[in-house]
Amino acid sequence: MYSSTNFKGISSEEETVLNWLSESLNEEGYDLQSRIKNSNWKNKIETLRTVMDERSMASRQEKWVPPKDTKPVQCPQYPERMPPSVTDIADSEYQEFRSKIVKRYMQALIGETWSSLEVAHNLPQSLDxxxxxxxxxxxxxxxxxxxxxxxxxxxxxxxxxxxxxxxxxxxxxxxxxxxxxxxxxxxxxxxxxxxxxxxxxxxxxxxxxxxxxxxxxxxxxxxxxxxxxxxxxxxxxxxGGVHASLHFPTDSVIAITRQYIPENNPIAKIIEAHSYLQLPLNYGVRWSPRSYAHNSPREIYTAFPGPREDVFHGFMTYYEGIEGNSAYPNYQFPLSPPEFPGPYCKALKQYYDVILEFCRTVANQSDLNNLVQWADELNALVPGFPSGKEITDSEILARVLTGYIHSVSVWHYLEHTLYSRLPVHHNPHRIRVEPPTGNDLKTEWWQRTRHTDLFRQEIARRMFYESHTVRNMLEVEYGFENESLIDAAKRFKKGLTKVDKNLPKELQLLHDMACSIQF
Ligand SMILES: [Fe+2]
Incomplete structure (x- = not known):
């Protein structure tokens, strides 16, 4: 049995995992056939041991603490270079996040260690x-x-x-x-x-x-x-780049809407319905020392290739853009559908059109003059967000609402689901051979990548990349009181269903689509 006296500094969850593994292996030990079949279990244990050693040897990273404010705050480490962060989060939201999401992280860590080791040690379809x-x-x-x-x-x-x-x-x-x-x-x-x-x-x-x-x-x-x-x-x-721009810039939209638009306004209702769990989740990603983004080697699920500062530079590169290179546009709050080749974008666009139709109905019934201050606040916080003057055009308001809903629901969900389908071997965060020069000695896959790194990334894939929807897109309730908006919401859901039905089979995912950023 493993005990905390053998593994200095391991947590109680890790001790549970190691004990569970040890017990499973002892059970297997009675069966010669399964011992032969599972003859590389020692290698898997060795992989786990190396990751645990990396954990115990790593020093604790300095904790990044943001200032607490009712308004979104600038990142103290990289002011103006990251999207502002919302740091004043209601306790009820935080508790919901703990019970719905953090609990699942813990369950994955305990229950999926062994199967993740299996994945790391087996090559999927070889890459060609x-x-x-x-x-x-x-x-x-x-x-x-x-x-x-x-x-x-x-x-x-x-x-x-x-x-x-x-x-x-x-x-x-x-x-x-x-x-x-x-x-x-x-x-x-x-x-x-x-x-x-x-x-x-x-x-x-x-x-x-x-x-x-x-x-x-x-x-x-x-x-x-x-x-x-x-x-x-x-x-x-x-x-560590474009996906982060689906997560963070819209935090300000949630916080400022709550402060400037009364709860019973349909615009507030729309934003609220699609904000479920986003603020506490994004807070955790940005500021928790145990976050995947902080890449501490003390966590067995971290897999970025370098220090936390370089992970954050990746975020900033895609947020700020690189002038003169179309591969690096700067972040702009979306007022139109995404534009790139392939079936993924085609699906995103079809959903965009249905959301826009719904949001046009809402925008047409809104008193636009009450939104000036709201838009001016957001214009200062979110690049590309229209100003108070611009928001008085109802088509612009419709596109703002569409950009928000589309980013945090359809786009965010599809990106997670489709990305997490890629085996970790086919998109390794860490490579262990030097880049090619033209005169390169032959290597095998397990020399180009390492089991420990693949294991880390596989655990992360299960914990953070796979979609684990808590509240579904079709379950959303806006709580409208006005008949024509109630009808518009019904038509909207029908429209979503129609898009889904006509998509290629592998993109028919609406039944599980999260209505907000929940992972
Ligand atoms: Fe995400």
Whole structure:
């Protein structure tokens, strides 16, 4: 039996896990057949032991404490570079978050350790170009596709642009910002850009550049590595970049709406209905030292490649944007549907139209002059949020409400669900071989990635990325009193259902869609 005297500093949950594992293994020990079948259980225990050692050797990180205020506050570490944070959260909301979400985290930590070890030790379908093309067309990584190239891109991929026919449409996936980020010893990331050609059924990878040197599919080990670094870049840029911009900027909308618009106003009712659990959850992600974003090696579910400061620089890069590079637009509160290629965006747009129709009805019945102060406050806190003057146009108000609902429900939910379908082996946060140079020694998958890292990421996938809906989109009640709004809400739900029915099978997810940010 493991006890806290053997493992200094482990928590009671971890002790429970280790004891449970030990008991399970003792039971298996009576059965020779299952011992043979499970002959690599020792390797799995070894993986767990390494992660526990990393935990006990890590020093505690300084706690980041935000100022508490009734208004959204600037990040003390990176003022003006992160979305303002809401720090005054009602106790009832916090308790709901603890009972509905934190409890599930704890259950996953205890109950899913062993199955996560299994996943880490077994290679899924092996990665090839066909699978890579499929991932970039169908998964949320399609968000990063852009057909605008910088002069530097044209130089790196010069040969391919020279060969390109006039009908060819090329896209890039650009994660060149990673060149500025630091990693832990032995963990590698790279400045990476993928070049794809649009074909009938989706995409075809043409080349991948790593640290400004381009590679092609015929380059064996170098190509294997280039592919993996591209996927790593997308994984980090999604989780630690664009997805964060679905979470945090709308915190201010919730807080300011509660302060400036009376509860019985339909606009307040809409925002409130789609705000369930968001503020306490986002507070936890931003400020808890145990948060995934803080990447403390003391937590067995943290898997980012480098220090917390670099994780936050990833968030900031995508929030601030990089001038002159269309792969890095700055964050703007959405007043129109997302625009990028592939079925993921197509589904997002179809939902957007249905939400907009609903919000137009609400906006048309609103007294717009009462919203001036509300909009002016938000205009100062959220980039791209219309000013008090602009909000008096009911179409702009409808688009504000749509942008809010769409981001926190449809887009946020679909992004989690589709991203979490990718096996961790296919989008590793950490890579353990150096980026390719063109003269690279052959490696196997378990040398390019490490079981301990994959285990960490798998536990995180289950705890944080998989969708665990608490309140569903179709269950939302707005509490309208006015007949025409009650009818509009009914039509809205019918409209959502119709979109869902006509989507490709793998995107028919409305039955489980969360109405707000709940994970
Ligand atoms: Fe999320």
């Amino acid at each position: 170009d066909e699978l890579l093309n499929d991932i970039y067309w169908n998964s949320p990584f399609s968000r990063f596709l852009t057909s605008e190239f910088t002069d530097n891109d044209l130089t790196i991929f010069q040969t391919f642009f020279e060969q390109k026919s006039s009908e060819d449409i090329l896209y890039k996936i650009d994660h060149s910002h990673l060149k500025d980020q630091k990693t832990y010893p032995g963990v590698y990331i790279a400045s990476v850009i993928g070049l794809f050609r649009l074909i009938d059924e989706g995409l075809q990878v043409v080349s991948i550049s790593i640290n400004d040197k381009s590679f092609t599919p015929n380059q064996g080990e170098s190509w294997e590595r280039a592919r993996l670094f591209l996927l790593q870049g997308s994984s980090l840029s999604l989780v």
